[in-house]
Amino acid sequence: MAGRCWGLFLLPAAAAQLTATDFVPYYNYEGDLAVAGTVTVTTDGTSQTLAYSLTGTETACAGGANSSLANSCGVHIHSGTACDGDAGGHFYDDELVASDPWGSITYAGQFGSTVSGTTASVETGYDDAEGRTLIIHGYDGGRIACALLTAPTPAPSSPTPAPYALDWKFYMDPQELSVAAGTTVTFSWSGTHNVWEVPDAAALANCDLSGGSEVAPSSVQTFDVAAPDAPKTKYYVCQEPGHCDADQKIAITWAAPVVAPTAAPTPRPSVAATLAPTNSSDEPTQNIVELAQATDFLSTLVQAVVAADLVETLSGDGPFTVFAPTNDAFAALPNGTLASLLLPENQPQLIAILTYHVVPGKIMSTELSDGQEAATVQGDVVTITIADGTVKVNDATVSIPDIEATNGVVHVIDTVLIPPATPAPTPAPISGEFSSPVPTAAPAPAPTAESVVINSQLVLDQVTVDNETLESIVKTALVATLSYVTSTDQIVAFSVVSSRRRRLQQTTTVAFSVRVEGTAEFAASYTETIVSELSAAAQDGTLNTALATAGDAEGAVGPTAPADANDYDAINDATAVDGAPAPTARPTPQPVAPTPAPSRRPTPQPVRQPTRRPTPRPTAGSAGMEEEDGSEDQGEDQGEDESEDKGADSAGGGLAVLGIALAAFLGLLCVGGYVRMKMFGSQDRSDRDWARDLHGSGVSNPAAARDPWGRPTPSETRGVEMASTHGLRSYH
Known part of the structure; x- marks a missing residue:
């Protein structure tokens, strides 16, 4: 009899539940955060488990708690019994528990307006926490919100517990959830997901759907799982290919009802319980730059984006996929590297590194696959690997996936990506042919990305160098002029289209092609920029400056770009988006030797000579300059050279x-x-x-x-x- 009475005494304590719902700012907190929601504490013997669903927490905790700061991102029971003063220390019996058990208990690792999850069991040595304070900590460990733990108020009729909002997504963490008896669990998602129920824990672990069945298709976006009539654990996975392997699965346990003389207690309804379920279905309101600016652990990335003058670009329509390194990732670079990259003279290198973190298009984590190669805006590719539930981009691990913005998506990574070293130069192409990179195996494109080429041309004057040197000069000048061209490797084709000489002046038309990684629509936005920047540079003289500087670097005199021949309309008419670079060279006009004429007087320098007046010396007649096209230039230049040699010999006698x-x-x-x-x-x-x-x-x-x-x-x-x-x- 005594044993039975003892058992009845223990039973309520084993399943007792308390809730904290009415959160207020901690009495000395002066920040802007306003925490709301519900924390349900289930006591099993002398240990407590916390199930939380909160809004208004610190977004910096999405990247994980700060291990160097005590209580960072914590959700803890404290010994105090009021929220209008000091809440005291952590709730545990220091005579029975050797060390503070609350240090590792956090709500960290989730991003969005709502964070939810269940903590590990905490051994406190106490079997009752009613009336104690429930404290929410910020990223710096400070106390930001407080609520009292109270027993649920009995209802006169069978109550329905507040529904639990479950964010159904890739990489579920935790993958085990405990809820009160009678609690409805609401699955909610965006994108292509569904819900399948599998029979047991083994099927869940192995993603074995052979004995499972679909309970919600992808088209519904939200689904309520009703509580079973008896305590039970159910197992759910996403059946979409690769999703379960990416840890989109969960085991949900409904607890047994509390045995008590009165009606079984249930959690009181709260403000959080009436909110729209999950954060992932909410429409984003910030662009990528604004999102990074609002996230403390991405502040170094924001600093780098500002230094590289990429704020306007990454605030544009996009869409972009950004692999965002944390502050710790930048700090892990070799000593002095970051400071050097932020210097104005190193801006081109900084731009190359940052654009290596950007992939055109919006690529969610569900669209990534093991071994996939994604082409970046910088021009090189990053390689995706997925193993044991961990996603990596090159050597960087994705710590927070799928942070959506109005113009794309951000995946937080723990390492700065460094573009591969510039390849060794390839042999110079034959004059007039397209140049192209060394052939390599074509990388597998990202799901929404493709390689496109923008073709354009320039009209040049005073060209005094060979075609090979001209190609080098023009490419270097284009890199200095076009904001979206950061390397001459992006100029995948170059040729001299024509060279015309009229009277004593000569113009040369050159064609070039710029490679852009992205959809045709994405590249079309670059086309307008290229036309605008080239024509503006030709009109204000900055293009001539770039050509002259590039010529000096080659030890030659750079050509000029006449403003009238390179206005907006002329360049726009010659600029278009094409497909991938042509594998064959663009043919150039073949030189045709002109028929020698005794009346031709070559003039090697484009300087207008004065009209000759008749003189007493008998001459054969004045020489006329004919209009020549590109096919006669080679023969004419050869004749000019010969005439110059003869003229030099007879100059003194004349x-x-x-x-x-x-x-x-x-x-x-x-x-x-x-x-x-x-x-x-x-x-x-x-x-x-x-x-x-x-x-x-x-x-x-x-x-x-x-x-x-x-x-x-x-x-x-x-x-x-x-x-x-x-x-x-x-x-x-």
């Missing part, structure tokens, strides 16, 4: 002849003036008769006619110029 002729001409003027005074009338008449006879003679070849002195008369002058013993006379 100057001497010119001097003698000029002296003779001046002498004739003097003599002619004197004779004119003596013989004006008769000679002037003779000159006029000669001029009239010349124009009326019907000479078919005026260029072959000669004046009274026996000199050829040039037909291209406006009149006939003659020299006589009286001087020069012009008739018009």
Whole structure:
């Protein structure tokens, strides 16, 4: 009889439940957090287990508690009995329990407006915690909220416990949940998930669905699991391929009703119980940059994004997938590395590192697969590995997946990703052909990503270098001019399309192609930027500066980009989004040797020569400059070189002849003036008769006619110029 009475005495203590619902800010807390929700404490003997569903907790705890700070992100029972003053120390019997058992009990590791879970059992040495304070701690370990643990108020009729909101997602943690008898568990999710019930713990552990059945399809997004009539554990998994292997599974245990003389107690309804279930179905309200700015453990990443001038880009429409390193990840870089990267002169390297963490498109963790390679904005790929429930990006572990933003998604990682070393340079392509990287095995693209190419062109002037050097100069200038091009490796094609020479000036049109990793729609947004930046740089002269700087680096004179030939409309007409880079080279016009002409006088420098006046020396006639197209340039340049060699040899002799002729001409003027005074009338008449006879003679070849002195008369002058013993006379 005594044994039976003892058993009845222990039974209520073994299943006693208390709740804390009416949270208020801790009496000396001055922050902005306002915690609300329910914590249910189940006492089993002298140990307590806490089941919590809270809002308003510190978001920094999503990345885990700070191991160097006591009570970081804690949810603890304290010995105090009021929330308007000091709540005292942790609730445990220090005579029965050797050390404080509450240090590892936290709500950390969850991101969103609602955090929920069940703690491990805490041995306190006490069998009753009613009236004690339930304290919520912040990331720094400080006390931010307080509520009293009270016994549920009996209801006159059979009550229904508040539903438990379960965020049904990848990497469920914890994977075991204990709820009060009669509690409805509400599964809620976004994306492609469903709910299957499997028969036992073995099937749950092995993701064996052979004996299971679907209880909720993916289309419903939310599903209520009613409490069983008797204490029971049920097992649920997501049947979508790979989801169960990624720990989207849970075991739910409904506790036995409390044996008491009165009706079985149930938790009191709370504000949290009436909220929309789960956080993952809520629409995000912050973009990626705003989300990072609001998260303490991503503050170093925000600093780097600001230094790289990427705030506006990552605040854009996107969508983007960002693998976000924590502050600890940046701190783990070699000493001095971060400080060096943040220097203005190292901004290109910082941009390369940060864009290596960004993948075009919104890729949720459910879309990742083991061995997958995702192409980044920087141009290289990252490799995804999934093993034993752990997801890695290269060597970095994903600690918090699927933090959604208005313009994409963030996956928090514990290591900074460093792009692979720049590959060794490939042999220079044949002049006029497209250049391309060394062929490699094509990486498996991310589910929403593809490789596209944007084709464009520039018109250049004063090109004095060969095509290989020109390619290097233009690529370097494009990297300095275009904000989305951070490496010459992104310029996957280059060719000289045409070279035209008109009069004494020459222009050269070059085509180039920029590789962008992303969807065609994603690349189209870059097209507008490329057109705007190139045309603006051509108009304000910054493109000429970039070309000159690149030319200096090559030990050559860089070309110029004339503003009128590179305005917005001209570049826009030549710019388009294409598919993957063509595997074959773009053909270039083949040079055609021009037919030599004795009248061609090559002019190696584009300087306009003054119009030649007739001189006493007999010449073969003036040379004309013909308009040439790109197919004649090679032969013309060869002729120019030969003529320059010959001209250099005879330069001195030509100057001497010119001097003698000029002296003779001046002498004739003097003599002619004197004779004119003596013989004006008769000679002037003779000159006029000669001029009239010349124009009326019907000479078919005026260029072959000669004046009274026996000199050829040039037909291209406006009149006939003659020299006589009286001087020069012009008739018009």
